[in-house]
Amino acid sequence: MTLFVIFFYVLLLSVVLNGKVHYIIILYYLMLGLLTFIMYTKDKHASRYGFWRVSETTLHTLSLFGGWTGAVLGQNILRHKTQKQPFKTLFNITIFINILFFYLLLFFT
DSSP, X not given: OHHHHHHHHHHHHHHHHTTSSOTHHHHHHHHHHHHHHHHHHHHHHHHXXXXXXXXXXXXXXXXXXXXXXXXXXXXXXXXXXXXXXXXXXXXXXXXXXXXXXXXXXXXXX
């Protein structure tokens, strides 16, 4: 799945360089991905030490709006939220919806 993130950013860079979308879109995805990765790190730390957890709704919302790249990296690097099947199913749906929205933005604007 990490390869998928790299592929997405290469695709994103190519459409920006071709003038299809504004460069701010890359910054948007990078910043939201970083924020989401930080939230996964915070949640992983909280789960280990019994602190207040980040809600799954928050994690899914961040993924839905473009932070899924950071979520994928957080899952792979931190080994967090990788086993819980209902979470993974909904997570994959958020990725699909976000990419679909990006596709619609790219080809129908």
